[in-house]
Amino acid sequence: TVSGIIKVPVTADTSIRLSHRPDAGPSDLIPGDLVAVSLGGQDGGYYADKIVRVPLKTRNKHVPGKVVAITDTHITVASTVPAAAPVIFRRAQNTPVRFHRGESEVGVGAFVIIGAVLDPLTGLISAEAREINVIPELESIDKGTSGGPADGVDSFNQAKIVGIFEEIDKDGNWVVNGASISIGPSTGLDEGLTVGQTIQVHAELLRGGSLLARRIGRAANGEEVAGETKLEGVFEGIEPLTGDWIISGLPIKVGTTANTDGIPSLGQTIKILARLEDDGSLLAMEIENRLDSDYSQAGSAPVKLQGVLLEVDEQGNWEINGVKVAVDRSTRLEGSPALGRTIQAKAVRQGDGSLLAQIIEGETLIELLPGNRAELRGSIEEIFDDDSMVIRGILIERSILTETEGDSQIGDFVEVDILIQKDGTLLAVGIEPKDETIQSEFPRSSPVNVRGIIDRVNPDLSLVVNGIAVALSALTDVKGTPVSGAKVDLEGLFNADGSITARNLVVRGRRATLGGVEARIDGLVEEMIRDRSGKSGAIVVHGVSISLDTLTRVKGNLAAGTRISAEAIIADGTLMARWIEEREPSTDSLPAGHFVIKGALDSIGLDDQGRPEELELNGRGIEVSPQAVIAEVTALGGTVRIEGDINKGVFLATVIAAEPDSNGRQGRVEIGLQGAITSIIADEDGNVTEFVVEGNRLFLQALTLVDGVLERGLVVQVEGIVSEGQLLASRIKQIGEKPEANASNIP
Incomplete structure (x- = not known):
């Protein structure tokens, strides 16, 4: 229930009611069934008098x-x-x-x-x-015919909103979680959507920041039920020997207890709620005939699946509650799938009868920040004095807490994680540069973008992220240090074994903000400061004021006396909280707080012996204890890590050390070559694995980007790195033929 788990005794007199099953008993119910329970009283207690399974089929x-x-x-x-x-x-x-x-x-x-x-x-x-x-009939924007998402959502320009369907306003817009969303002829609507339901909207951000819905459906209840699968596909007939219904190539058992709309017509689309049996077969519980869908030829229609991702098997198939689907580099991945969580897939049947996923959609990680979210990719067209920017004609505001990778410039191609505020303005949560060439340079591949948590770092330095194997090659651009439990963003390509080879991997939580100096503070809240409207504006921890912002993520209570841990940035001497989390109460007294600060030194004050006695980072002064352990006296502008105590508003450093650069490129030697290809070596399948340019032997890997063809005699530009004594090509660009001689004259 919404109030938690409630245990209700069941007696021999409890009535169990299921559609098409007059003799149902408790064993006919399975975990995940939605039920209505009528209670009876006996001996001062309660018991289940009647249990009715509520059909998921909507009216x-x-x-x-x-x-x-x-x-x-x-x-x-x-x-x-x-x-x-x-x-x-x-x-x-x-x-x-x-x-x-x-x-x-x-x-x-x-x-x-x-x-x-x-x-x-x-x-x-x-x-x-x-x-x-x-x-009004809005203009239909069909992007499904040109390699974009089949549902019409612009993959570079999308919003996902989950919330209560509040109303249809006077302009015909659907109001969901406070956001006004336009609908039109291209909007896909699930059946059974009513005001008051929790629904999920996939929309497109239009110029001006308005939202146009592309798909609206019921949101999952957040409880993953292993063994329960939802399918949508085309009815292709009944297998004569087994009696199974064939749905887009999948055999589905349909027993006498199934709640059906009768036998559908050949080619008709139907929706099925099924459960996984012990023998691996799927048993239909409910079947709903779709009367407003197109009729398709047998074998040509895709099947849509929704269920729990159970595993990635040794053959690279992703198993969704007993249904195995293969993936390849054409498979598009949306969201952040994880083992044990619900995913959706759209797949087509291959010649051998297996299913190949065209699209896999996992949940989008919203974390602790409330509100509606959007994602935008494009080139920065304008940057204003207040640091707001225009991308694809859409105005994006920035906060001091907006996490930014690098110094954004006009013309940069970026991905922006956006918070849609209540007043409709768009606030950037994070801005990250992206490589806009990956789609064109891997023309038959769909880039994979996953945000998740590292479950394990293997001895060979490969990773497991959200339960999915991730390979790192020498060409992988790694920013940060991957460790178990770290949050990461990765971009890469699917491998034949169902794993992902990362092209870019960014350890999250270390991207710069407009402040640039990071601080971690642990201590007790002494005071909550509120504005005139009663909104929380800051907290005071051991005499230090920590400001709160729209992007501040808060988990737990911030009342006076609460033990908290906060991550903040320092800008012009002010601490602005990025996140604050309540900690377990401690029996130990905390006369002082504790801090860790990382950033570049602005000034160093020395005593008579030349020892640091005062430091300043971005306007915040830090006193140095006479007993402080100083590993290295860092020059101005150098990055340091400072630990110490906070008492009555004073930062007192007890440990000072130089902080190494964590961009993941230490020891990485980059190369650039230009010349004619004099030799090419291929494997037994004809794939080029090595080539020689001006006497330099270079190796290709899965992540090598090739612009043009590789043939003897062609002049190319090569970018790459040195790894274990070998030259690995990261990019190869054809720039012409060898001017001195034809390829046939090369020995």
């Missing part, structure tokens, strides 16, 4: 489309699904008609969304229109 339907005919008694709507037959609804004088965004008439050509219900006896859509919503 409420939303049918979007364009009006092709209308009378006083009927309205006919052409579905937005290609080739689907028009749907005819009855309308009465009292059928509500709601006009949105300035619309005032419902006639032929109008774009409408019809509210209807399923007939509980037949499973068919009722011909009775419950309501008619009239909205």
Whole structure:
């Protein structure tokens, strides 16, 4: 329940009610079933008098489309699904008609969304229109035909919102979690969406910062049920020997207890809730026939899966509650999948009968920061004096806590993690430079982007992130030190064994902000400072004020007397909290707090013996204890790590040491060559593994980017690194033919 786990005794007299199962007992219920329990009283206690399994099949339907005919008694709507037959609804004088965004008439050509219900006896859509919503027809932006996401969402420009469906406002926008979202003909709507439900919206950020929904569906309840799988595919017939239904190539057992809408037509799309049996087969629990979908030829339609990612097997297949799907470099990955968590996949059947994933979508890690989130990729077009910037025509604001990798300049191609604020403004949580050439340089591959936690660092320095194997090559650009438990962002490509080879790996939590100096503070909260409206503005820890910002992430209580740990940045002497977490109470008294500060020194004050007695970092002064352990006297501008105590607002350093650069490139020797290819070596499959340029032997790896072809006699530019005495090519660009001689004259 929403209040936690409640244990209810079951007796021999408890009635168990399941659809199509009059003799059901407790053993027919499985973990994950949604149930309604009626309680009875006995001997001063309670017991389950009746347990009813609530079907997940929804009765409420939303049918979007364009009006092709209308009378006083009927309205006919052409579905937005290609080739689907028009749907005819009855309308009465009292059928509500709601006009949105300035619309005032419902006639032929109008774009409408019809509210209807399923007939509980037949499973068919009722011909009775419950309501008619009239909205303007927005321009359809179909990106699925050019290699973009099949659902039409711009993969460089997307928002994901999870929250309560609050209302449809006067302009016809759906209000979800406080955000106003436009819908149009290209919006995919799940059935059964009603006000008050928790729903999930995949939308596109438009110029000006408005949101256009591309897909809206019910949000998962957050409880992963191993063995429960949701499928959507095309009915291809019934296997004569086993009686299994074949859904887009998958055999599904359908027993007498399954709640169905009857046998569908060949080529019809159906939705199935199934559970994994002990023998590895899938047993249907509920089947819903889709009447508003396109009919497809057997063997050509994809299957959609939703379930728990159980493992990546030795053959590289990703197993989703018993259904195995292969991945290759064409598989597009969205979100951050993890073992034991729910993922969604869209797959197609290959010639050998196996399934190949086209898209795998995992959950997006929102962490502790509340609010609606978006992601934007593009080139920076403008940067203003207040540090806000324009990307793809969209204004993005920055905070002092916005994490930035490098110094952003106009023209840089970046990825921005965005918080959509209540007033609609877009605030950058993080800005990270990206390589916009990866898509063109791997034309048959889909880059994989994963945000997650390192589960394990193996002896060969490969990683396990979110339960998925990640290989690091000598060409992997690693920023930070990968350790177990660290949060990372990685970009790479799928391997044949289902693992990922990382091209870029960034250990999170160490990216710079506009402040540039990081501080970690542990201690007791002495005071909470609030503004006139009562909003928390700062906390005081052992006499030191730590300010709070929109991007500050808070976990736990910040009341006076609470023991906390905070990560902050220092800007112009002010501490601004990045995150604050409540710690377990301690019996030990804390007369002083503890701090760790990392950053560049602005000034060093020396005593008569030339020993540091005062330091300054970004406007914050730090006194140096006479007993301080000083590993090295660092020059101005050098990065140091300072530990010490806080008491009555004074920072007192007890340990000072130089902080090595953590960009992951120490010892990395880079090379650049230009010349004609004089020799090429290929493996037994014909793949080029080595080549020679001007007497230098270079090796290719999976992450080597090749612009053009590799042939003897061609002149190329090569970028690479030196690794274990070998020259590894990271980029190869063809710039012409050898001017002195033709390739045939090369010995």
